[in-house]
Amino acid sequence: MSxxxxxSLFTRLFHLFLIVAxxxxxxxxxxxxxxxxxxxxxxxxxxxxxxxxxxxxxDVKFSKFKDFNFNLRDLAEYMLNILGNKKEYIGHxxxxxxxxxxxxxxxxxxxxxxxxxxxxQEGMGILSFLNISLFKNMDFFxxxxxxxxxxxxxxxxxxxxxxxxxxxxxxxQALDSIVGGYKHGNSESLKxxxxxxxxxxxxxxxxxxxxxYLLANPSNILMADANKAVDYKAExxxxxxxCIRCHTLYPPFLLPxxxxxxxxxxxxxxxxDDASLDEADKNSIKKYLxxxxxxxxxxxSAYKILNSIKDRETIAITKTPYWEKxxxxxxxxxxxxxxIAAESNCKACHKNIEQxxxxxxxxxxxxxxxxx
Numbered sequence: 333m334s335x336x337x338x339x340s341l342f343t344r345l346f347h348l349f350l351i352v353a354x355x356x357x358x359x360x361x362x363x364x365x366x367x368x369x370x371x372x373x374x375x376x377x378x379x380x381x382x383x384x385x386x387x388x389x390x391d392v393k394f395s396k397f398k399d400f401n402f403n404l405r406d407l408a409e410y411m412l413n414i415l416g417n418k419k420e421y422i423g424h425x426x427x428x429x430x431x432x433x434x435x436x437x438x439x440x441x442x443x444x445x446x447x448x449x450x451x452x453q454e455g456m457g458i459l460s461f462l463n464i465s466l467f468k469n470m471d472f473f474x475x476x477x478x479x480x481x482x483x484x485x486x487x488x489x490x491x492x493x494x495x496x497x498x499x500x501x502x503x504x505q506a507l508d509s510i511v512g513g514y515k516h517g518n519s520e521s522l523k524x525x526x527x528x529x530x531x532x533x534x535x536x537x538x539x540x541x542x543x544x545y546l547l548a549n550p551s552n553i554l555m556a557d558a559n560k561a562v563d564y565k566a567e568x569x570x571x572x573x574x575c576i577r578c579h580t581l582y583p584p585f586l587l588p589x590x591x592x593x594x595x596x597x598x599x600x601x602x603x604x605d606d607a608s609l610d611e612a613d614k615n616s617i618k619k620y621l622x623x624x625x626x627x628x629x630x631x632x633s634a635y636k637i638l639n640s641i642k643d644r645e646t647i648a649i650t651k652t653p654y655w656e657k658x659x660x661x662x663x664x665x666x667x668x669x670x671x672i673a674a675e676s677n678c679k680a681c682h683k684n685i686e687q688x689x690x691x692x693x694x695x696x697x698x699x700x701x702x703x704x
Contacts, residue, residue: 337521339513342532364692372546378443383535393522400429422517431491438484445477460558467630562688568620580679581686584621585629592621595647650675669700
């Protein structure tokens, strides 16, 4: 047997970049204020996979889909002999052939569904316009995105386990070849044409460029924020002046109509204080709050607060089930620190809340000395 060049540098770099990108996006998925980084790397994953699809239809020996073994009998034989004698494949074995295609399909589905979630739930990115018409489906799209992402991760995990098992029990060359590009066998080595080399450079180069561009220009078309700041003073000066005098100016969409009515009709006992207003002023503010309450908003926070309250009666935003769920992992001592002082001091972490903006990317916890 001779030493055969199997995997080109471009295929190996793609493999490396995809693994690193997926691990990073997975780690960032639950960190709200880093959502823009999660989205940026997600777009890069999508571009990497699209180029890989094209690469699979080019005449690149061992990497083209025509060289994959999708024979179900061969797959069954390969899997049943997992600890016995296995046939050594120069290119992709039956299991990896199916795994590669599954990873490409699930990866692209994860990216597309992620872009939809970014638009419907966050009002951001190229599909931000979907927030207006499909915001009530944001939970469905989020669940769909998580399903594809978890399935993608599962196939990757099984693929890695398979490679390691082959390495341990069969001295497989797969792991070494994806690093160095070579295997030993009876076949001709891979030779790339000039066009294929140029395509490979475009593949890797454009993916790196996209990553740098998206991170350096967060207002780019793929990640642009369609949420507009609200000038509450211009919309209702009385609401702005009366409320901001004592506490954070809470956007009306953070409570349903019924809650605002109940609150405004009992201002003499406003969370322990007397915030009474003359009847005309009270009715003016109440009318504005009711008009712009959660029922009239497409914001993620409005929709989820409304759904979490259901039949409950509450006039405190911090007592809504959705608020409690989102803040449950924050230590109580942090809310009592000097820089925050109370759970109701939303602007301590949500710097643009008084402009009606509660974007995840804008969350910034002040350094209270209590964070672990």
